[in-house]
Amino acid sequence: MSMMLSAMDWWQMFGHFLSLSLMAVGGAIATAPDMHRYLVEQQHWLTQGQFSASMALAQAAPGPNLLFIPLMGWNVGINSAGGAASGMAAWPWGLLGVVTSMVGMLLPSTTLTLAAARWGHQNRERLGVRAFKAGMAPIVVGLLGATGWILSHAQDRADNNWPLWLLTLAVTLWVWRTRIHLLWLLAAGALLGWFGLV
């Protein structure tokens, strides 16, 4: 895929990421539907395949799941420089896409977080601040359980795949009761999947 992006388009994309930043309540993944609407459907800067591949790769890579954002920026940059066929000549544009999307996405939210966290820390003895933290604690613990539950369902072929369920259950018990290094478990999961056992 190949198209032209003017300087104005780059600013527009930056502005879009800036505006999404403060909407990312509950994690960056919450902004994915709107990115799809903007980048794929409205501007045609990204293909459907590139969008899906960016989501899948970011899940497979180590690190926070927000990495799908710089990947989309990368693809937009590469597309603007003639697509993958241009080879390394397109890489600087890809990097421009990475920087545009990451800085746009992180600048507003990091500024707000730092300000809010400092205020909260300075006022940590206030009744309101203590009540907020105490009140939110059970909600976020429940949210963790729900996230685990949703992840175990989101899998491809999860419904009839009892070995996959068994693996999740075994890992839950193992991590809860022992101090085994988490990387061993991930490696084991990858191997079981590689050989088609789950």
Added chain:
Amino acid sequence: MRPTSKSDLFWSFSWLALQGFGGVLAVVQRELVEKKQWLTREEFVEDWAVAQILPGPNVVNLSLMLGDRYYGTAGALLAMAGMLFFPLLIVLAMVLLYSGVADQPQIQGALRGMGSVTAGLITATGIKLLAALKNNPLGQRLSWLFVALSFVAIGLLRIPLLWVLLGLGGLSCTLAYRALRKVQAHGADTGAQT
């Protein structure tokens, strides 16, 4: 305990991020609470609650908050950089290699296996953090009830997170406020008598 230096902070967060396949939170809990003991389980849950409710990627928010506490703005930026830098390099390398191997059934299988391990890691983290609610001013029974309600609302009913945080979270915070005010008023009373 706390990081020994700014570079310790950066490398600790880099190492955390590189272990986090499909989400870093379980690793943060294991490394920073259980191994390094930079924070207690209770502090972790509280910070996590704040990181979760503020806009922006939640593990990035958490890194900023912790880095800021130890070394100010420089610490916040270093912790965030640690969380993002190496994973970003890896994911860019992957995108360059991916096109050739994406459709291989082995790769799909490995991703599926790692996905279900991640689901287990996160669930176990939730179970372990239940213990952090023991001294919650809401009392154990009420805080467990809120855990269950939040699980049902998000996991089973799939209500958007924002509404759960505002609705259920608002109710829970209000009850916590009343409980804390009662304790404070009681404390003031006994203080006046002595």
